[in-house]
Amino acid sequence: MPINEPTLFTQNERNSGLSPLAERLRPREWGDVLGQTHVLPRLKELAGREFWPSLLLHGPPGCGKTSIVSVLENHFKGVWIRAHGSELKVSELRSLSEEGRHRKLVENKQTLVFIDEIHGLTKVQQEALLDPVEKGNIVVLGATTENPVFFLRPALRSRLRTLELRKLTADEIRPLLERAEATLRVDQPAARAFPTGLLQFVAEATTGDARRALVQFELLWEAQQSQATDLTEEEALKILSEQTRPALPEDDYHSGLSAMIKSIRGSDPDAALLWATQLMEGGVDPRLILRRLIISASEDIGNAEPRALQVAVAAAQGFEWVGLPEGRLTIAQAVIFLASCPKSDAVYVSSGNATKWVDQGYPWKVPAPLTQEGKDLYKNPHNESRGWVKQRYLPEGLTAETPVMSWTGRGQEKKLIEYLQWLRQSKIASRDPGTEPTE
Known part of the structure; x- marks a missing residue:
């Protein structure tokens, strides 16, 4: 995991004409940050402290989260570590916590872990962060385009100070484009000036996304240098429409995810694939789509087709191995398969039932034969000819009629139900040989 210690070499590398324009224009100080005047005073105050609290920045794509993080990094006096939400391992978090604890006690320095796309953290990873953040072993700085209410567990969210960026x-993007033009003119002294009117055109066309504004500006700059006359607005619009697609607005993004999942639940592979494709074309992180597919595999299909979960997980693994653009095919395959599977919400409903009963009787007393102390009372099913023996597994107060399981009987669930019914026939309890249910 990279530990960032700026050097003269890294500064020269950022200033090099070979570096991407966005990297060269990345802010070093607060005066370079675009907009966000509603949170800058608070950020400056936090950055001036000797010891920092954990912080979460969330806002739409291209609003300046990475830029603010870059400035914060310049002001941090401890050890700064970069990580990615989808790649951070629990074992790494434990190591970071121990290193941070030692650094805090011995060097009186903080260890800050910047987690980009923190929405990619699983529940297990989030739980692993609770104790280190609570004890101050590490400081977390998270950045996300997602609303933290939807993906962060309340326990972790309560430990982070949340700042929403707009x-x-x-008018806030325009100065960035002017700086971009000045930078390119230094690199290319003989270059033709960029039409002033097109700067405003690009600033307005990118709907608040500074990163996309720079990409589009560079594209039009190259077009301007390749022709004898100034680029017109009509020509610019044609070039951009051929090369880029606008990012989905936040409302359309959430609606698109909902439409994809509901189309899968409704067994409409055509619609499900269309919505999934629109999400990918709109710049949605494919990992968010894959995460929803894995959830849907258990929530909407479950044991009606157990392979659905395998396919969804395999799609996520395949995407990580292949990457874009070919990795989109793993998503498409999973979407088509899940939408075409028999549906059952038995796992979702039954899990809710189990939680309800646990809440009502917590902690339930484990029947004696199932405990280590009662091992002499335990009847091992493997010692029986059918691999089953009549024995109580539910706690006292609950019976086999207690509504924990809620089968739908669809797809493969039907075979599971038949098998369980066959086991519970009286002749099985008496170990009377018989025939198993036929396919």
Whole structure:
């Protein structure tokens, strides 16, 4: 995991004409940050402290989260570590916590872990963060385009100070484009000037996304240098429409995810694939789509087709191995398969039933034969000819009629139900040989 210690070499590398324009223009100080005047005073105050609290920045794409993080990094006096939400391992978190604890006690320094796309953290990873953050072994700085209410567990969310960043206006993006033009003119002294009117055109066309504004500006800059006359607005619009697609607005993004899942639940592979494709074309992180597919495999299909979960997980693994653009095929395959499977919400409903009963009787007393102390009372099913023996597994107060399981009887569930019914026939309890249910 990279530990960032800026050097003269890294600074020169950022200033090099070979570095991407966005990297060269990345802010070093607060005066370079675009917009966000509603949170800058608070950020400056936090950055001036000797010891920092954990912080979460969330806002739409291209609003300046990474830029603010870059400035914060310049002000942090401890050890700064970068990580990615989808790649951070629990074992790494434990190591970081121990290193941070030692650094805090011995060197009186904080260890800050910047987690980009923190929405990619699983529940297990989030739980692993609770204790280190609570004890101050590490400071977490998270950045996300998602609303933290939807993906962060309340226990972790309560430990982070949340700052919401706003979509940038065209007037806030315009100075960035002017700096970009000045930078490129230094690199290319003989270059033709960029039409002034097109700067405002780009600033307005990118709907508040500064990162996309820079990409589009570079594209139009190259077009301007390749022709004898100034680029017109009509020509610019044609170039951009051929090369880029606008990012989905936040409302459309959430609606698109909902439409994809509901189409899968409704067994409409055509619609499900269309919505999944629109999400990917709209710039949605494919890992978010894959995460929802894995959830849907258990929530909407479950044991009606157990392979659904395998396919969804395999799609996520395949995407990580292949990457974009070919990795989109793993998503498409999973979407088509899940939408075409028999449906059952038995896992979802039964899990809710189990939680309800646990809450009502917690902690339930384990029947004696199932405990280590009662091992002499335990009847091992493997010692029986059918691999089953009549024995109580539910705690006292609950019976086999207690509504924990809620089968639908669809797909493969039907075979599971038949098998369980066959086991519970009286002749099985008496170990009377018989025939298993036929396919």
